[in-house]
Every structure is written in C-alpha cells, then in structure tokens.
Amino acid sequence: MREVYLDNAATTAVCPAAREAVLSVLTDNYGNPSSLHRKGSDAEKVLREARETAAAGLHVKEKEIFFTSGGTESNNWAILGGARAKIRQGKHVITSAIEHPSVSESFRRLEQEGFELTVLPVDREGFIRPETLAEALRPDTVLVSLMAVNNEIGTVEPIDRLGAVIREKNPKTLFHVDAVQAFGKIPLSPKSRGVDLLTGSSHKIHGPKGCGFLYVAEDARILPLVAGGGQEKGLRSGTENVPGIAGFGAAAKEALAGLTENAAHMRALRLRLKDGLLLIDGVSVNGPADEGLAAPHLISATFKGVRSEVLLHALEEKGIYVSSGSACSSHKREMSPVLKAIGMDKQAAESTLRFSLSRFNTADEIDYVLETLSALLPTLRRFTRR
Numbered sequence: 001m002r003e004v005y006l007d008n009a010a011t012t013a014v015c016p017a018a019r020e021a022v023l024s025v026l027t028d029n030y031g032n033p034s035s036l037h038r039k040g041s042d043a044e045k046v047l048r049e050a051r052e053t054a055a056a057g058l059h060v061k062e063k064e065i066f067f068t069s070g071g072t073e074s075n076n077w078a079i080l081g082g083a084r085a086k087i088r089q090g091k092h093v094i095t096s097a098i099e100h101p102s103v104s105e106s107f108r109r110l111e112q113e114g115f116e117l118t119v120l121p122v123d124r125e126g127f128i129r130p131e132t133l134a135e136a137l138r139p140d141t142v143l144v145s146l147m148a149v150n151n152e153i154g155t156v157e158p159i160d161r162l163g164a165v166i167r168e169k170n171p172k173t174l175f176h177v178d179a180v181q182a183f184g185k186i187p188l189s190p191k192s193r194g195v196d197l198l199t200g201s202s203h204k205i206h207g208p209k210g211c212g213f214l215y216v217a218e219d220a221r222i223l224p225l226v227a228g229g230g231q232e233k234g235l236r237s238g239t240e241n242v243p244g245i246a247g248f249g250a251a252a253k254e255a256l257a258g259l260t261e262n263a264a265h266m267r268a269l270r271l272r273l274k275d276g277l278l279l280i281d282g283v284s285v286n287g288p289a290d291e292g293l294a295a296p297h298l299i300s301a302t303f304k305g306v307r308s309e310v311l312l313h314a315l316e317e318k319g320i321y322v323s324s325g326s327a328c329s330s331h332k333r334e335m336s337p338v339l340k341a342i343g344m345d346k347q348a349a350e351s352t353l354r355f356s357l358s359r360f361n362t363a364d365e366i367d368y369v370l371e372t373l374s375a376l377l378p379t380l381r382r383f384t385r386r
Contacts, residue, residue, distance in 0.1 A: 003319040004365040008204075009151055009181060009298055009356035010323055014247065015206035021250035022208055025243040033240055034231065043242050050249025054200065054213055057256040059189045061218065066232045067245050070212040071180040071201035072102040073225075075145075077236070078176040078197040078214055079106040081222040083115060083143045089172060090140025096120040096128050097341035098150055103178055104337070107145070120146075124342050125288045126155030130165045137169040144175050148182035152338040152354055153287035154298030156186065163194030174220060180204055180212075184255035185263060185297055196220040202244060206358070207251030211244030262359040267296040269357050269366050276370035277301050280377065286342065286352065297357040302348050303373075305381040311353060314380060318372050323354045 005013070014022075025046060031039025033047055047067070055062045068074045083093055093115050095107050111117050118136045120128055128146060137144075144166055149156050159177055166175050176197040179188055184205035190198045197220060202211040216222055216235070228237030255262065271291065277283045282304035288294040303311055308324040315322055339349040355369075 001319045002368070003321070004361075004369055005321045006355045006357060006361065006365075006369065007321045007323045008358040008361075009354065011203045011209065012206045012358055013360070014208055015251055015254060017254055018207045018247035018251040022243045022247040025246045029242075029246075033242060034229065046242055046246045046249070047240055050245045050252070053249050053252045053256065054215075057183070057188070057252060058198065058215060060191060060215055063233075064215055064218055066214050066216060066236050067240055068212045068214055068236060069210055069241065070203070071100075071178070071199055072212075074199040074201070074212045074214040075100065075102040075176075075178055076106050077225050078199060078222070079103065079143065079145055080109065081225055082174045082176060082197060082220070083110055084113075085221045085223045086142035086172075086174065090138075090142045091115045092118070092138050092141045094118045094120065094133070094136050094141060094144040096122060096146055098122050098126055098152075098155075098338045099145070099147055100151055100178055100180070103145055103147070122155075122341050125293075126150050126153050126338070126342050127288070127293075128157055128162065130158065130161045133162055134165045134169055137166065137173065139170060141170055141173050144173055145178065146176075147178040147180075148188070149179070149186065149295045149298070150287075150338060151181045151298075152336060153300040153342065154295040155288055156182075156293055156295055159195065160193045167194045174222075181295065181298070184252060184259065185266075185295060187259065190215055191217070197222070202248035202251060205248075205251050205255040208244050208247040211241055211248045213248075258359070263296045265359055266357045266361070267291075269361055269363060270294075270296055270299055272363060272366045273355060273357075273369065274299055276366070277373075280370075280374055282377070282381075283373075286339070286344070299355045300352060301355065302344075302352045303377065304348075304351060306351055306377060308351055308353050310380060311351075311376070314376050315369075315372065318376075320369055320372060323356070324352070 031043040033044040051062045051065045054065045174196045177195045178199045180201045183200035196217045198215040200213050203209040224235045226237045284302045286300040335349050
C-alpha cells in the first residue's frame with residue numbers, strides 16, 4: 001500500500017547522513033568524550049563538530065550551545081533553571097496560552113514554588129501581540145518564554161518585536177524561545193532578536209530522537225537541573241549521547257545548508273494542500289491568513305461534520321499519516337489548548353487535523369491526499385449523521 005507521511009511536526013524519518021553518522025559512532029567511534037585517550041578525543045571531536053554546526057546556524061558562539069536529551073529537557077531547563085537563577089530579582093514569569101506542554105507544565109511547577117505566572121492570550125490567528133506583552137512586563141519579571149513557531153497551527157510569532165519589547169521594558173528579563181518547530185525550517189538569529197535562551201530538537205529535522213540543544217547566551221545565568229560529572233561545562237552533567245549528537249550534527253548540517261531551498265519546496269506543497277483543502281466542501285484552514293506569517297511546513301484544517309479521530313484512521317487505512325494535534329498530548333481527551341486559545345469551539349476542535357510536511361514530500365503525494373479526502377469525506381459525513 002502507498003504511504004504518505006504528513007506528521008513531520010511529531011517526528012521525522014532519519015535522513016541517510018544522520019543514520020550513517022549514528023552507525024559510525026556506535027560501531028567505530030564509541031569512546032567516552034571525557035576519556036583522555038584517543039578514543040575519547042575522537043568522540044569529543046564529534047561533539048565539537050555538531051556544536052559548531054548548530055552555532056553557525058544560529059550565528060552564535062560554539063560555547064553557547066549545550067546538548068540535552070531533546071526539546072522537552074531543553075525547555076524545562078531553560079524555564080526552571082532560568083527562573084530559579086534570578087529568584088532574588090523577582091518571582092514573576094510570563095508565557096502564552098499556546099505553548100508546548102513541556103513549557104506550560106514547567107511554569108506550573110514554578111507556580112508551585114511560589115512564582116507568579118502571567119499567561120498571554122493570542123488572537124484568532126495565534127499571534128502574541130507585542131503590546132500585550134508590554135502590558136504584562138513588570139520590574140520583577142525574571143523570565144519570558146514564547147515559541148517561535150506554533151506546533152499545531154504554524155503561526156510564526158514576531159520574536160524580534162517581542163524581544164525588543166522585553167529589552168525596552170525590562171532588559172534584565174531572560175527571554176527564552178522554544179524553536180523546536182523553527183530550527184532548520186526558518187532563519188534564526190537569537191542574538192539579534194534579544195533572545196537569551198533557545199531550544200532545538202534533533203528528531204524534528206531528520207535526526208535521531210533523544211537529542212536536542214539549548215542555546216544559552218554567554219551573559220545569561222542559568223542553574224543546572226542535572227548534577228554529576230560536570231559535562232557540558234558543569235551545566236548538564238551525564239555522559240553525552242554521542243551517537244545521537246552525531247546524527248543531529250549531520251541532520252542539522254543538511255537542513256541548514258538547504259534551508260532556503262527546503263523552505264521554498266515545503267511552502268509550495270503547503271499552498272498546494274491549502275488551496276486543495278479549501279475547494280472541498282465544509283473544510284476550513286486555521287492559522288495566519290497571510291501566507292508569509294505561517295511556517296512553511298504546517299497546516300491545520302477543520303473538517304465540518306467529521307470527528308478528527310475518525311478521519312485520521314480513515315486516512316491511515318489509505319496509507320496517509322497525519323495528526324489530530326500535538327503528538328505530545330494527542331492521547332489526552334481534553335480539547336487542544338492551542339485551538340481553545342484561538343477561539344475555536346469544542347465541536348470544531350474535535351474535527352481538526354494537522355498536516356506537517358518535510359523536504360522529502362512531493363506534489364504527487366499532496367494530490368493523493370486531496371483526492372483521498374474528497375472521496376472519504378462525503379461517506380464519513382453520511383455515517384456521522386446516522
């Protein structure tokens with residue numbers, strides 16, 4: 001049966017270069033980076049090269065890149081470690097209503113520790129308004145955490161304007177950006193945007209799972225979450241996941257080298273899918289109306305009269321893989337906080353699917369998806385009405 005994978009925001013297939021890099025470390029270059037002999041120095045070289053790749057892609061210094069187990073750990077570390085490091089300056093923190101669970105749950109933990117949390121609303125397209133952030137900032141605000149690209153509806157947040165607001169109102173506030181859905185997809189330059197901390201993940205860019213990074217500006221103070229042998233300059237102890245980091249480095253090198261070309265390819269596919277969806281009766285598209293303000297690889301659509309879970313499995317039977325929301329929370333029965341935040345009612349939210357693209361998808365695959373949807377929807381709607 002034909003397969004079309006359109007759940008790349010959840011995870012991506014490992015690219016050949018990343019697979020070869022992982023295999024090389026597992027079989028040949030298996031030393032511990034902390035060892036003093038040649039095997040150790042060879043492993044350390046793998047870390048250094050991956051660090052150089054990530055730093056070059058962000059236009060930052062190599063010493064500002066720290067490897068973690070993935071986006072969730074990086075977000076937890078940035079938020080908990082950042083806020084706790086500045087507790088003497090204040091206990092007010094800010095985030096938005098559409099953040100990833102690894103962000104929102106970290107802030108819930110800070111609340112339990114006595115921090116005061118402000119959650120910013122978004123408009124119907126998912127945008128955080130700079131003026132709303134300006135109103136929320138206070139002299140005792142120590143941390144703001146906002147995502148670069150929303151993982152469900154693809155809104156590209158105005159990070160440069162939001163960073164400028166923070167620097168104007170309270171330059172001592174740490175600014176963390178969750179860039180898991182942005183790194184390797186759109187240009188990122190944290191220093192020029194006033195960003196102190198930035199999160200990235202390997203398995204969103206065709207690298208292996210279990211590896212990510214946190215950019216920490218050299219003048220930003222952050223407390224470690226993991227104690228031990230002092231790896232990663234004492235900020236993230238534990239023997240490094242050298243195979244994963246090697247795979248991430250290879251995947252990042254390809255993604256960053258082809259960023260413009262890949263984004264244009266995915267953008268064309270996104271437009272093809274969006275235009276086709278809007279021609280189908282009872283289908284609407286969520287997120288930014290301005291195509292230039294949407295991520296090139298994400299599209300959210302609502303299918304009136306059909307539950308998303310039913311449609312998801314009907315598509316699966318045709319070899320098409322999509323998501324009913326964030327894969328990190330899709331097993332939960334609650335309404336998506338993102339869709340709720342943009343003003344969608346429960347019924348519409350329960351009829352919404354996310355399609356997410358990669359550079360390996362093709363126009364022929366998009367046409368197959370549209371043809372399949374056009375054939376399935378009338379039948380599923382008749383079944384639902386009964």
